[in-house]
Amino acid sequence: MLTNQLDPNDTEYYVYSDREWCEIQKNEYIHVLDIPYPRYNVWHCEKCGRITLFDDSYNLVKVYKPEE
Numbered sequence: 001m002l003t004n005q006l007d008p009n010d011t012e013y014y015v016y017s018d019r020e021w022c023e024i025q026k027n028e029y030i031h032v033l034d035i036p037y038p039r040y041n042v043w044h045c046e047k048c049g050r051i052t053l054f055d056d057s058y059n060l061v062k063v064y065k066p067e068e
Helices: 018-024
Strands: 012-014 040-044 051-055 060-064
Touching: none
Parallel strands: none
Antiparallel strands: 012 040, 040 051, 051 060
């Protein structure tokens, strides 16, 4: 079972596409509060290595399982 209730935690990652990050960097100065949340929430299971993607409403999008 994955959880992001602890803060900080080693489960949830903030990942931006290159296009999203370029849009953010268009401003000369970026204040941390001005950085929007990414389009997807990415969670990593330290036990099995699976990567789980959720949309910005936490609806499951896809699960990636590592190859053996």
